[in-house]
Amino acid sequence: MDRQIVYPGAIPLETDLLNTNKYALIGLAKLSASIMGEATYLRGLECTPTNPASMTINIAKGEIYSLQNTDGTAYSSLAADTTNSILKQGIILSSTALTLSAPTVAGQSINYLVQVAYSDKDSGATVLPYYNTTDPTAAYSGPAGSSATQNTVRSGICTVGLKQGVAAVTGTQSTPAADEGYTAAWVITVVQGATAITAANIGVSPNAPFLPANGLVDGGQKKTLTHAVDFGSTNAYAANYMPAITSLTDGMELTFKAKTSNTSSAKLAVNSHSAFPLLNIAGATLSGGEILSGGFATVKWNAGLSAWMLINSTGVGAALTNLGLGSTTLKGGLVGTPRIFTASATYTPTPGTRLVKLTLTGGGGGGAGAKATATSQSFSGGGGGAGATVIAYFTLTGVSTYAITVGAGGAGASNTSATSGGITSFAGLYTAAGGQGAQFGSATSAAGGAGGTASGGLININGGYGSDGQSGTFLLTGSGGNSYWGGGGRAANATAGVTGMAYGSGGGGVYDSGLTGTAFTGGAGKSGIAVIEEYA
Template sequence: METDLLQSNKNTFISIGHVLQDMIGTSTLFSGLGCVPTAPAGMTVNVNPGRAYSLQATDTGPWSSLLADATPLMKQGILLAAQNFSCPAPSTAGFSINYLIQGAFQEVDGGSAVLPYYNAANPSQAFSGPNGTGTSNTTYRDNTVQLQLKAGVAATTGSQITPTPDSGFTGLWVVTVPFGASTITSGNISQYAGAPFLPASLLAMIQQAGGSYAVATGTANAHVAAFTPPITARVDGMVLRYKAPAANTGALTFNDGLGAVAVVGAAHSALQGGETAANGDVWVQWNSSIGGGSYVMLDSTGGALQVGAATQPSHALQAGQALGLYLGTQVITSSTTYTPGTYTIGGRTVTATKGRFRGTAPGGAGGGSTATGAGQAAAGGGGSAGNTFDFLFSPLTSLSITMGAAGAGSSGAAGGTGGSLTIGSIATIAGGRGGNNGGVLGSFPGNSGGGGIAASSTIGGTGVVVIENIPGQTGDVGVAFGTGYVKVGFGGQSRYGSGGVFNQGAGSGYGAGGLGGGAGQSSGATSGFAGAPGLLIIDEYA
């Protein structure tokens, strides 16, 4: 029976269609069909053999005894021979015309003939046509590619418009012909924007990542890309690449064919400008959990990548954290108003915009000692060093600087605490505390006066990145070993100075604590030694 033969053919046809669908999806696609000038050159072009892929009804009409089947199936149409098109030049000087070559999948039944049959009930009886009716049948179903040339309207060169594809057709090529042209060259032929051409092979598609790369169009802050095959759904982890049409100047959106969505940086924040460069390659990855769904920019050649704020020593710095060109240093040791420095670099004036603030608050004084009688001794504790700090701040602005005084010694009393160093509203650095007064001891050895203990500092605010916030070193304890031998407390050391010791009572340099005062038996009260002053160093950068 002819239905046995046709049904087996149909089953094979359907299986191939599903393989196509699994491999390339259900969008209309084309391969081959290259448009080239004719040889010898003239006013015609050839569209070379190729293929069209399209989702169609399995059988648009009856196939002999098999009924029509509207089930969607991916089909392949094959154009076996090149097709020639004539593209004449416009007749008006200064004009040009654009011709559109459009294509579509086409299914045609042909080869109509009256076929011989036999009567199944009486095999010896021959029929001419089905049931002997003499009716003709088509003998083949041809799936091919339908190509058409659609002429635009001639207009002043540069203003001519390419016609839009007709319903059911897809734009493939544009042939631009100026007035006076006598031949068409490859320079006159361009691919229609968004033409869904497949690479020459699936291997080439894999090698060239053809399905995930596109040349984008659009504006600086709204990039648009048409992928082949088109993107049908966004899936977490999906990576797309495109050539940027322009450098962005602010927040960016990307339209992948499913609508415009936000592009964020690696810090998951909107772009600020300069992350893409014209003709740079952009890599984005879909993340449905960021901002209700966003593309995250993984890379962008020629642009500056956004990164999260650095929180660990090996992290990359953001622009606000990174220090640029070093310009100079300001050293401040007294209360004043800090103003960002202005420098001449390469003949131009540059004002500092970023700063590294470091230094120490004033040190505390050593504690004094109480007057002693016979058989008694006293030893004051050393003053602690002022707190040490180091932080980055940008953008720089004028700041009020209040530098406290170093701690001063006082007879028979605890040492004075170093004053705080205040830097605008972003930092209050605690000065060193004074050592305790040395109390009278009558039995030995024994601790007489404790050393000063540092207080805490506060650093923070917009544009501030803290590198260090370290309490000053505690002063030594004053110890009496006997009526004629006391060890007073040494002052706390500072990164910028040395604490007071026996041959150098006051703290030296900056931020160090002072030496405590001491007394043997039958001595008057003594004073501790002063702490060292505070220091603020501001390294300025462009």
């Protein structure tokens, strides 16, 4: 942000003050743009009927934020700047009364549009005193003694206007488009014969860019920026967010309060965007009952699928039967005993389940074995790495089944790198990587496998590394890495390797102290596990 520099004893110029004002304006504009971007926004300007009701409405004081020329005309002795644009604030400090008329033809209605615009306005015209070089004791009145008035204030103004539509048969009337430079704010519908306008006749114009009345921080805390009320029909949901959603971005998350329950596949239209399919978290079309009348639905935009993913949904009252809960009272308690999966399967939630705790562990990596190329050599195998563990909580969305993949343990090897453990996952949403198999290096060394890496959960636990194997003065053999559930396979001498002991642990390595040149295979990694704890 620029600041004007002046010096002691220097003769002050009018440009010192003008530039100080201009630099402050630009600095505030850039700060505002860093928060709001460069789109047009409105704040305040509430539209209300009079009390008692009449054919007049009141538009409250408020502001408009709009990208404008820094100065469209000369600012005193500073030239106009129409090259650079900044986000300006237009203010109106008093309410505006607007009077409307009803159609005269029976059965007709008319829509009025309240529109808002930004403008710069110079005011405060007065006759200013000027220095008189001929007689310094007697100031000039106006420049060169002309007695001409000059404006002394440049204001950013919020202008409120009313635009009348064309009367038509009720239900077919249309709202006029905003004039150039104006932004649509409110729509008021007036029917033939009306003598007063009530709150029921007033609505926010679609896509009107209103900011939260109490500020962006308050709006963020209360989620008013990303929450809206559905006004669509069964299986065709529609919601207008304020400020309007101008583009759909991958990962964008929104919430709406559903007007109706879905009975089959459904779509969602946001502001002026087209209606796109609503899919469950598995990417499947909704079948009915996933969204409940009066409940809240949370959706996330998937750009790759061009669809909204239903990631959470809640219902109230009797609508719980649509989730198979009957008259169950939701207390949040544990439902039955934990569900344990040691092999890939399909998980069907127990009736009454709304929330699950997931503990997922990937398969352990296999251990390396021994196979010397001559009796004078010995190969000491490393241990396999353990699978990662991811712990997460997930709110069910009404999907009937979820795919569970349990990673298999990696196979051991004798004179090559061992196999890595498989991935364990829940519906493709949460995954725990398997441990790496021990890595063959040479006839005299093998590195232990790396542990699987965890991410994406509430708690992420990486798998333990397998120990290295080495031949030299001493025979060192790797044991398998430890998993969340316990230890890996121990090292073995001239025999088959020891399999990982606990779920997801690595297989142990093998060494040959007799230098026999016989092939001994390292231990296999232990398979992973998925544990699901269900809560009402």
